[in-house]
Amino acid sequence: MSKSAIWCQWTLGAKVFKGHYVNSINEKGRLSIPSKFRDVLSQWNTDHLIITKSLDKCLMAFAYEDWEKMERKASSLSTVRKADIIFKRHVMGSAEECQIDSQGRILVPASLRDYADLKKKCLIVGIVDRFEIWDIEIYEAYMKDALKDPESLRTELAELGL
Amino acid sequence: MSKSAIWCQWTLGAKVFKGHYVNSINEKGRLSIPSKFRDVLSQWNTDHLIITKSLDKCLMAFAYEDWEKMERKASSLSTVRKADIIFKRHVMGSAEECQIDSQGRILVPASLRDYADLKKKCLIVGIVDRFEIWDIEIYEAYMKDALKDPESLRTELAELGL
DNA sequence: ACACCAAATGGCACTTTTTGACATATATAT
DNA sequence: ATATATATGTCAAAAAGTGCCATTTGGTGT
Numbered sequence: 001m002s003k004s005a006i007w008c009q010w011t012l013g014a015k016v017f018k019g020h021y022v023n024s025i026n027e028k029g030r031l032s033i034p035s036k037f038r039d040v041l042s043q044w045n046t047d048h049l050i051i052t053k054s055l056d057k058c059l060m061a062f063a064y065e066d067w068e069k070m071e072r073k074a075s076s077l078s079t080v081r082k083a084d085i086i087f088k089r090h091v092m093g094s095a096e097e098c099q100i101d102s103q104g105r106i107l108v109p110a111s112l113r114d115y116a117d118l119k120k121k122c123l124i125v126g127i128v129d130r131f132e133i134w135d136i137e138i139y140e141a142y143m144k145d146a147l148k149d150p151e152s153l154r155t156e157l158a159e160l161g162l
Numbered sequence: 163m164s165k166s167a168i169w170c171q172w173t174l175g176a177k178v179f180k181g182h183y184v185n186s187i188n189e190k191g192r193l194s195i196p197s198k199f200r201d202v203l204s205q206w207n208t209d210h211l212i213i214t215k216s217l218d219k220c221l222m223a224f225a226y227e228d229w230e231k232m233e234r235k236a237s238s239l240s241t242v243r244k245a246d247i248i249f250k251r252h253v254m255g256s257a258e259e260c261q262i263d264s265q266g267r268i269l270v271p272a273s274l275r276d277y278a279d280l281k282k283k284c285l286i287v288g289i290v291d292r293f294e295i296w297d298i299e300i301y302e303a304y305m306k307d308a309l310k311d312p313e314s315l316r317t318e319l320a321e322l323g324l
Numbered sequence: 325a326c327a328c329c330a331a332a333t334g335g336c337a338c339t340t341t342t343t344g345a346c347a348t349a350t351a352t353a354t
Numbered sequence: 355a356t357a358t359a360t361a362t363g364t365c366a367a368a369a370a371g372t373g374c375c376a377t378t379t380g381g382t383g384t
Binding site (some may be wrong): 018019020022036053123125126127128132143146147150153154156157160161162 | 217233235237239244245246248249250251252254255256257258259271272273274
Binding site (some may be wrong): 191265269 | 368
């Protein structure tokens with residue numbers, strides 16, 4: 001019993017972003033953050049998100065503390081090596097801070113909206129310490145392509161012990 | 163004394179999901195978890211399930227402890243290698259925690275329902291450390307196809323020592 | 325067969341979340 | 355400054371999720 005109490009504390013305490021949600025962004029660029037994700041953020045005592053471009057055609061969103069980890073990693077990158085500077089310009093350089101409003105929405109800045117080509121239906125994908133925001137059609141096309149050779153994907157993953 | 167020995171034996175046996183059950187999901191996405199499976203979960207002291215997308219057109223459900231094993235494997239995967247990130251987005255990214263309600267049902271989140279195309283009759287298949295949720299028609303079509311070349315399947319499985 | 329019990333399902337009321345709409349405020353360009 | 359676009363606050367309708375009770379189903383033992 002006490003064991004289960006400890007276990008519960010741990011699972012409840014270790015909240016991470018997970019799950020797929022389809023929400024719509026409106027003409028003005030406002031998008032609801034899934035309430036489960038807001039719960040995760042509230043454990044960090046924040047209603048702010050850092051949003052930036054991914055290397056894929058989607059956006060990434062971080063709680064500030066996890067964003068800082070990215071910043072720390074970035075600061076250790078080279079200032080001349082091409083991949084490093086591209087990463088810094090693209091990912092670090094396009095980051096913006098967004099506040100969640102009283103109904104749980106954010107305004108996705110226009111430049112980021114354009115980059116990810118967010119139209120109406122957006123897919124919000126929780127990935128542990130961050131989440132991604134995709135236009136749903138783009139995500140589906142991406143996944144369709146990604147899964148178009150399921151057998152070799154299975155083989156590759158099986159080799160990793162999955 | 164002997165009572166507790168019996169109990170231990172029984173719990174070890176009961177910690178495994180097995181069997182096929184056909185239950186129906188309603189318009190709001192609620193689905194009864196077979197009571198045998200609930201018994202298995204109670205051996206883990208939990209009434210929560212982690213549900214996520216399979217590579218097939220069905221869902222997978224785990225008790226939290228087994229899900230953690232998946233998370234641990236996933237966290238060791240690359241953030242750039244294609245197969246790895248596809249797996250993380252598809253399987254890890256779509257995972258959701260569902261609580262079993264007082265009548266033994268869960269609400270299957272909309273995006274997962276859509277993915278597996280769950281309509282009315284669902285097949286729930288216990289597979290040792292997890293169970294799968296299929297739309298029954300999709301499962302039947304899948305199995306029909308899977309078994310249409312039984313001989314090569316036999317050959318492959320024989321190679322694994324079965 | 326029967327009664328009995330547990331499991332599964334259906335229905336309804338209530339709550340929370342998401343979305344659309346509109347008014348107001350702030351910024352930008354001419 | 356005026357007009358235009360962009361951003362923010364608030365309200366209310368619609369949609370989705372939850373809790374609870376009642377009914378149905380299916381299996382059990384007598």
